[in-house]
Amino acid sequence: MALGRFLFKRVTQGVLVVWGVITVVFGLRFITPGSPINALAPLDATAETRQAIAAELGLNQPLHVQYGYYLLDLLRGDMGYSYIKGQEVAGLVLQRVPATVELAVAATVVAIALSIPLGVISATRRNEPVDYGATLFSLGGISTPNFWLGIMMILVLAVQFGIFHTSGRGVGFGDVLLSIVGSEPFLGTVLDWLRYITLPAIALGTYFTALVTRLTRSGMLDELGKGYVRAARAKGLPETLVRYKHALRNTLVPVVTVLGLQLGTLIGGAVITEAVFAWPGLGTLVIQSINVRDWPTLQGCLIIIGTSFVIVNLAVDLLYASLDPRVVYD
């Protein structure tokens, strides 16, 4: 029951957060200079043409009327039509979600796969060359702009050596799954998918790798100095077990918190990485929508992003309990 109440409370909070975002964006229409009409009509369009387009889009109605209609449509599951593309917003936004989630998860996997072992090794071999190397890597990763790293990787690994694709998302993870049952060769599809996803995932994941490495290292150092670790060692437990089952587990609570927040951020849009790799994600759509003042599409994106934040953070909260039995929901 406690878990049920907790979930209900968090979902309600999430709905309120998304509603708040929608309301704020609606308000911003009034104070943001620019109009979607300027992206639709030629610069020399007559006042009559502009007025006709405004009427067609419903922009001539008072803001509270537009707001009311929008909320009503939203309750019916209708996000409306893009001012610019004339297409249903739901379709436009949902088309981008797989690419966004795929890149965010891939970058997170890169971060976890590299950072946690590196952090543990760095902590257990403190002040040894491997620790200095890991520290150097972390500082480098945190201070290197990901767009520069992305461009350099493209130049060397894609243009020069042709190992990876320079950009785009020619093959998605969905295609990999389909190849299991379809006629496409599975291995070939996986390899082609890796040629698209690897560079953007590394470019995006490097910063988080560095961050989580530092976090894991400091957490491990803290835990390894505690009494329960000394007791475990005194009992004669293998060092691997002491490090990975006991110390690392207690280190993971802050690590998971950071990873969860970062995953939410990535779903919100890795705009620069998406631009460098021409990755068709939500971040690019958000920027495009802002540039042409396509408010319905922007709001559709923000609903998805806000919902993702809520879901990821809820998942992180639920994960706490499995990592630390002392955590209770109320």
Add this chain to the structure above:
Amino acid sequence: MSSDQDSVTRRSYLKFAGIATATASIAGCGGTGDGGDGGDGTGNGGTDTPEATPTESTPSSMGVNVGVTMGNMDSGLDPQDHAETNTNIVVSQGYEGLMDRNPEGGIIEGLATEWERVEPGTVRFTLRDGVTFHNGDPLTPEDVAYSIRRIVFDDVGITSPQNTDLGTVSEVVPGDGEVTVHFDGLNPIAFQLFATNGEIMQQSWVEENSRDYINQNLNGTGPFQLENYESGTEVAFERYEDYWRGAAEVSGVTLNSSTESSTRVNRLLAEESDIVTNVPPQEVSRVENSDVASISAVPSTRIIFLQMRYDVEPFSSQSFRQAMNYAVDVESIIENILSGFGSITGQPTLDAFVGHNPDIEPYPHDPAEAERLVEESGHAGAEITLQTPIGRYLADVEIAQAAASQIDSLSNVTCEVQQRDFASLVQDLTTGNIEDKPHFNLLGWGNGEFDASQTITPLLTTGAALTVLENDTVDQYMEDAANEADPEAREEILQEANAFLNDLAPWVFMHQQFSVYGVSNRIDWEPRADEMIDPYRASPN
């Protein structure tokens, strides 16, 4: 997805066959600069014939899919529900108009084989026989009439942004293999307008489908039919075998985009794309030094200028405005910022457009004369601010900074730059009230009709949408041009207007922007003056 996989397959094939990058380099820098005459405006049509076109597919070309990477994707596939270049490039693969333009901008046949002016305000188009839409249905006069009406009249379906160009159409009447169009007034540039606007759609297809569907699907008469549409990501076309000009030599075209110029160039150099748009000057050498692609550039229809509002000091003084023209070293800007990809101007109308005055020389760079004119204007010590959009035009901010710096170097004027988000700047420029507009700003203008009136009227006549000038003489010139049926007399009027405007100096006349493309050595393709991309004319090397 399919296109990228095709590209991998093609690349792998070429690699293993040992013939990759073995083809010769194609066109180098520079174009002819000949924008064509844009038609005579009255035209006994049908005298121009369609350009030499591909007809038979050869075995070597069967698998060549031309990849095009632009700066941005389309804003939907409805050809009548937009008015911007990237969408035009995409929809022009599948849709066509009654008339067309050759790469130099001259008028050629499209879906009409002949056109004539039957009365001062009435023109008639004779339709081509045997044209079919991609769904196999024949083109009818009713489809043509419906398409024009859909652009012009709100009650037919949409409020088309193209209404601005074809808005003077008052009625469209389908006949037996022909369509008659009536205008409010003479409209001496009717054929120039139809050569640039008015893509033809099938009436029944439009009426049966939703706006959402029409924006994601395509049923035209053009050389390529839609294969796959991923909104904002990629559009794939395949060759339309029954195209009336003959099937394209290439098997298809795939268009995608990257806002990042280095990414576009990387795609070209990695042989993932065959044509990339807007290669910035700093990337040109990287392409030219590669052995897989080269640069191909052509003067575009876009003019860049600095608008000065005639009604506010110090720009209310003609001497001061002329001084600004003498102060800015446009040749230096073209050479140093645009790496030579530009052409200096001295009038609103570009070279080879109808109405261009060949006797006008651009203002020379003469700071001493500029300082003298500033003194003469009585505005010595003036402090001015140049507003510029960010990233809208090629190197716009750098150009504005250079121009402002050159003005600022005058001993009696101070000038600084204010960078603005384009959407915000446009909001001020298009309010319809001259008093809301910036005093001094950089702007670019594309004129797809190749006619002086399509620049001067919207930008320099009283009450026009983007004007910074209210001058009776200019207004009279344009009114006379609008009512002159004789093409030669009309051109003379427009040339006089250009000479007058050069002296009046409502702008700092800057340059004609070039379209700079990176083109793979795998294909033979020449760029067009009107910023469109036509893989139909591409052939494998």
